[in-house]
Amino acid sequence: MKVWVNKPKCTGCAHCFDVCPVAVFQMKDRSGAEANADVAPEEQQWKGQSDPAVKAKWESVQDGHKHFADKYEDRSGGLSVAVSGDACILCQACLVECEGECITITDDNGQTYQSIYK
Ligand code: SF4
Numbered sequence: 494m495k496v497w498v499n500k501p502k503c504t505g506c507a508h509c510f511d512v513c514p515v516a517v518f519q520m521k522d523r524s525g526a527e528a529n530a531d532v533a534p535e536e537q538q539w540k541g542q543s544d545p546a547v548k549a550k551w552e553s554v555q556d557g558h559k560h561f562a563d564k565y566e567d568r569s570g571g572l573s574v575a576v577s578g579d580a581c582i583l584c585q586a587c588l589v590e591c592e593g594e595c596i597t598i599t600d601d602n603g604q605t606y607q608s609i610y611k
């Protein structure tokens with residue numbers, strides 16, 4: 494299984510980190526060296542700019558998450574990196590919880606699954 498996060502669309506909500514039963518995701522500082530430590534294609538890697546449409550949708554939402562913060566602190570912030578995609582069991586829990594609709598999973602047959610926020 495290959496799993497990656499479209500980093501400019503990641504709000505830092507940490508829902509994926511919270512729900513994944515096999516610890517595929519880790520939350521990383523946006524300014525840190527590990528922000529792109531998964532298999533996201535070049536155009537989906539973190540280069541310091543959030544997607545304007547996702548930012549406009551989530552920036553002012555008050556739901557207890559630190560959207561678009563640099564660091565993960567007190568259960569949100571930073572951005573998600575799929576550091577252990579090989580462990581994915583395709584339970585799909587992350588796919589319905591992802592605010593940024595920015596997780597992609599590809600199985601061993603090449604079928605692709607995309608997150609759609611519930
Ligand atoms: S689909 Fe994979 S990455 Fe997503 S929560 Fe389930 S095991 Fe984790």
Ligand code: SF4
Pocket residue numbers: 498502503504505506507508509510572573590591592593594595596
């Ligand atoms: S659920 Fe989606 S938006 Fe939230 S931290 Fe994970 S990848 Fe980013």
